Amino acid sequence: MKLPLTPPDQNTFLQRLLSQQPEQLAQLLMTGIGPCDAKGQYLHWDKLRHLNPPAGMTPELHWAAIKMARKKLSRSVPLYNKNQQAFSYCIPDTLMRHLLWISEQATGSIEADGVVRDTKIRQQYLISSLMEESISSSQLEGASTTRRVAKELLRSGRKPMDHSEQMIVNNYRAMQFIREYRYEQLTPLLVFELHRILTEGTLDAADQDKAGQFRTSADDICVFSQDDVLLHVPPKSVELEQRLQAVCDFANALDETDDQFIPPIIRAIIVHFMMGYDHPFVDGNGRTARALFYWIMSRANYWLMEYISISRVIRKAPARYMKAYLYTETDDNDLTYFLDHQLEVIREAINDLHQYLSRKMQEQRESENVLNRSSLQGRLNHRQRALLEHALKHPGHEYTIREHQTAHDVVYQTARTDLMTLSDHFRLLRKHKIGKKDVFIAPADLNRIISKMPA
Template identity: 60%
Template sequence: MKIPQTPPNIESYLAQLDSREAMSKVGKIFSASLGPYDSKGRYLHWDKLRHLTPPEGYDPELFWLAIRQSRTQLSKALPFRDKAGKPFSFCMPDGVVRDLLWIEKNSTGAIVVDEQITDEKTKRTYLIGSLIEEAISSSQLEGASTTRRQAKEMLRTGREPQDHSEKMIRNNHRAMLFIRDYKEEKLTPSLIFELHRILTEDTLGPEDTDKAGTFREAADDICVFSEDDVLLHIPPKASELPQRLQALCDFANHSDGMDSPNYIPTVIRAIVVHFMIGYDHPFVDGNGRTARALFYWMMAKDHYWLMEYISISRVIKKAPRRYMQAYLNTETDANDVTYFVIHQLEVIREAIRDLHEYLKRRSQRLQEASSLLENSHLQQVLNHRQLALLQHALRHPGMEYTIKSHQGSHGTSYQTSRSDLLKLSDELHLLRKVNVGKKDLFIAPSDLAEKVKTGR
């Protein structure tokens, strides 16, 4: 990882020219012929743009300055400053507006998939699965190494975590549930501290065990390094954090109407909150997890209900360097948060598309399981939870299920889950029940498909 090259500024560029040439260049910089993007529609940083062939009549520096000027004309100030006192800003070029409209359309309305998926009875199942997915991916971004299968088994059965990685994942899952419970409340420093406490419980180092849910102190002033030990970021001093966190809460809680010139769309506000937690780094650890959790908070608060079903961390984890690059581009180019906004809009779009693909596959699998029952007396016997388990069992012979895991997958009561599984084992003989200690295991037999077909 390397720090992007700082862009040239207009003063130093013009100082190299004589007055006549300078006047000509100024005209090109302030002309309306170039917009905020390159010829391929990309919002590039100088570090990449300098390697491209500029338009005729422009050298690379002049090309950059013209693009930077067009961005400045579109820019809106944010109520935050960096550690040197310089303001942050963002702009909304056409591509950003297009992405916002797409996300609005695809995250506030109904999901159009098979009716079994969108039925109210099954929504809880998919929400639980999404909360688990975000908990795992967000933790893995920050070093958790537990396999996905182990992590899902832990969360669904409710067993205690066995190591540091599993503790991180359990904490992330609890934090997502905390957000759901408090999403209607105003954001306060106290709530952020509680969220951080939940996220870092029993996972901080021995020297930091008392710092869950508290600001880092002056002695903890930290630097952010890359995996190859490149210094990437020096956050503001600890003494500034109370004021900065209160400013963040004020920003999160205040929203101008759409008719106001100061209006900022909810999605961008949520992304900016995410960015500022990462920039300020108010805690000794867990800043990334807290930032991503607060993004969900902001979106859920403004009724972007579908966001509860997606995992942005899973998408970020595919290309973590791009995530960090968006921070670096902002910090090295006049605090232009548009780089981070564009990156996160792409992440959100991909996460929503992934959800639709998942639901489509899930619908097909349920239909496949249903087709096995088409000519069976079982067709009208199974409820949607049993059908979902049966479909999973058909693809995973030998899989073990418990009452707690079934309860965790569907958000039902213990008794309801017990009844579901006992019917599949004792009454219909589709699962094999084995007693291990004080716990019943329900195992998918290798001949399950034949049992379903024959009803025996």
């Protein structure tokens, strides 16, 4: 990865204009240029310098005008870089549109479809989404397991077989931990526990005792690209206790007065950034940062965020994710670059959810038509119907009691009764014994069997 070029120093540039080209300084002060380019993009100098500037301006003068516009909108936050310089952000029109769109989507518009509003179906989608984020976040950090195998791992509850599978199980447990403790105040101890859950059994042999603990001065922690380019040197370990407390205080300050208000989604993204910037642990910093994003959004009652996977979107273009960090670090601690990137990620993840729900609704209607025309109408519970709807689309699929238990968050005996009834009473699934475990298989002609069932 090529490092972005650091922008020209604003003060040096303005002093040069004042002494050598005062007429250009006057032009700069009179310009109506805003914080974004003509297309509404919040560009870093590394990109802007390649564009044609407005007539009569050099790229440097264009950049100076943009920076002046940004400073007028800029707001600092009580978080600092390793040189004790405050981070700041601004919300230009482009970001405001993202914020309004996401807020509208995340406060209940999907409920009108009736799919997520149904509590029983909602629980199924929630469990599926927790699995999706757990898998994608692990893959972003190097886990090599396929989604199919990973979902089988989580649904079956079997013991992880390697490092990649352990990462996925840990991420899933962490997402469940967040749901359980989401209304608690965020503290360093809770962050340590979250990190311990995320990294249990996945750290190098020499670091096994560092799960849920700060890195030390003996840990040479730097961030490198895949081609070994040094991207970031985090703050010193001696500063981490104070820095993590400041991040927790910032995360907890959701109920501020109007003149200090920071939208919860902005606050959550900034916490995400700070955990990546500080890199307080020997490993698992990215997973912890993304998990804390979900924590804050959940505390702020953005219920839809429980159903989306930001890691799956980030994984499509990990270089853009890293560049968003680098743009902030190289341009006066301007968090707007990272905010812009993450808001786009969230929008894409929400759009993916819409498409997923539309597809699921269509599949559900088709399967319901088969079941509603049969004599099974009114004789199955919602879990059994959901399994048969899946089986109608996946002939030959194998189901186990543990998978059914996990998918619907019920006790083992309830899951066993569901499957035994479908196999032994209704004869809709074929039951086989593999070792000591019962496996239930969807027959290829399930549609025909259902349609010919006697009343």
